[in-house]
Amino acid sequence: MNAGSQKAMTEAFRAELAADYPKARRFTGPPLPSIRPTPVPTRFLGELYRHQTGEWTLATATLQSLLEMQPDPLSRAVRFMAWER
Secondary structure (H helix, E strand, C coil): CCHHHHHHHHHHHHHHHCCCHHHHHHHHCCCCCCCCCCHHHHHHHHHHHHHHHCCHHHHHHHHHHHHHCCCCHHHHHHHHHHHHC
16 A cells, blocks of 8 residues: 555544544545555445444445455455355
8 A cells, every 4th residue: 555545544444443434434435536446445444334334235345346356365355254244
């Protein structure tokens, strides 16, 4: 991740710890159309939907999109674990 992405993920994590889920979602939500999504923020967003907000439909779609990327092993494992609820 580049420095900007790392800063955004740090802020998203802080927001999640403070239970400010809308703010966490803003830092990890869908990127601008010109920016290709990456596995780590996508995984974080899927987990936020799944564990924090209970939005299972969004969690499923978000985690499914990991397969369309070249996910790291952890992201791939999280995606498959989402179906083991």
